[in-house]
Amino acid sequence: MKREMLTGNTAAAWGARLAEVDYVPAFPITPQTEIIENLTHWFAEGILTGKFVMMESEHSMLTAAGAAAATGAQVFTATSSQGLLYAYKLLYTVAGWRVPLVLVNVSRALASPITLEPDHDDILSARDSGFLQIHAETGQEVLDSILMAYRLAEDQRVPLPVLVNLDGFYLSFTREPVLIPALEEVRAFLPPYTPTHALFSASHPMAQRIAVLGGTLYSFFKYQMHLAAQNALAVYPEVAKQFEAIFCRHYGLIEEYYLDDAEYVLVMSNAFATKGEAAVQRFREQGIPLGLLRLRIIRPFPVQSIVTALTGRKAVAVIDQNLSVGFGGITYGEIASALYGVKDSPLLLSYVGGLGGKDISVAEFDQILEDLQQRVTTGHVPPPRLLYTDLEAAQMEKFLQIAGKEERG
């Protein structure tokens, strides 16, 4: 075990290295490329002894990943943003194969307009695919979550692929201290994968991915996936407990920050949650009982944990770093549905912020807190608020003038 300064990307690569994966099909895309750069070095040096193949697209990459996993190989791969969308069809296809691969997504906002910086429109577009989703806040959590993802994916009660998400730039290119566990400890937690469901074995042919005509068969397999994903809610705490026993770090389905006596709660996910934690610290110093719920396992959606954590609070602000155009924040809708009909459910306000890597400033957290306190009095829930500061608006106005578009439509 050693403690090093690692970028989020390098922490992800270490996760794959320590899992001693058999096969990595890859295709580069900013801000994910550093993950596969690290892995290519380790394959070249013989530290990783499996097979690394550079594919010609993410579509081929995920096809290769799924096919290899269906032979019983332990597979790792990574992508981001447009790359994930280019592989979109395969997300559903491979999940239906019920193969336990791990795919890392480094969040980057989607074109258009094209950009490099993060939000979660990419990863959340895959939420209905059948891939389970783990969202990480820190480099340590990225590494640890990849190890846990294999345990979850390979569990016979689950067999489903897992997406592990980290934010581009804010985490992918940010170095922070990470404990790299010893290989023997990882082996104790994650023994070699012995496939029983999908595998290649000479003289034992197996029909996979056959066509089904008729809704009865189709519905059966689809329901099976849903029930398996639900099983993961029960399997995960076992995995987390074993992880903690070996590595002394605990990760829940959700993460709770100063929630015990919180009357007001921020709900956030991924690296921006760090900014939310700073806001909690700041308001606690002023005597305001604020806490933070960080969404970590987003598929399966941990309804019961969320309901338990939010029931009885005065007001909750869900800050979505995503935008379902024409609806609003995606996780707001899911949390509202989880709380529907629950007695003592809190006032639930929706915010959209941090799109395309836009900062969420101290002033914006101040505004959210002011809203929460006010709305408790009025009981009125406004439509989703789109976070944007006066300074940003003024800067944008200048850009519009330069572009000759000052008259906004």
Place this chain on the structure above:
Amino acid sequence: MLRIRFHGRGGQGMKTASRIVGTAAFREGYFARYSPVYGAERRGAPVTAFTRIDDSPILERRIITNPDMVVVADDALLDDAQAKPLQGLVSSGTVIMSFTQPEKVIRERYQISGPLVMMDSTELALSHTGTLAALSVVLGAATCQVAGLHLRSVEQAVQEELDTLGISPDQVAKNLRLVKVCYEMVSVLASLQIGQPASVTPPPRCT
């Protein structure tokens, strides 16, 4: 917390300088977090990098709007409307920069009232290593000394960072000599001391 913002152009080594400072602080037992910002990667385009150092876990990420210290590799950036290296610098904040103009001129023109550390970075880099890539080491080492980090931590950080970049041992040795030279040229500014390094606690024992 000590917040340091680095400004340069792609190729001038400011990302590496920010890593040298962060890694040196980490090796000394501090908490550190550092990250760069650049658009489409190209030489000559403005680059910004951020390093935070503290004696407790850091709850901030990325953009530093109010740095305690700014490090500027290229004084032409001081007039750049996009880069704006001095924007948001705390009052009496420290500026460390490569110079091509006299200190008095810089102070007056840019209204710098706090400590100003001027390094003849180009000359130092070229004379000791033969390459401008060593700007990262000149400004990284000067920043570490100003922040009160020990020479040994900085040497270790430079060794690690240059090894990671695949620099030859011969060239690394030249850079390490340069670290020492830069360390002797500047002095610690006590106002920037970060407090005691966090004792590097062993991981908690499982119960």
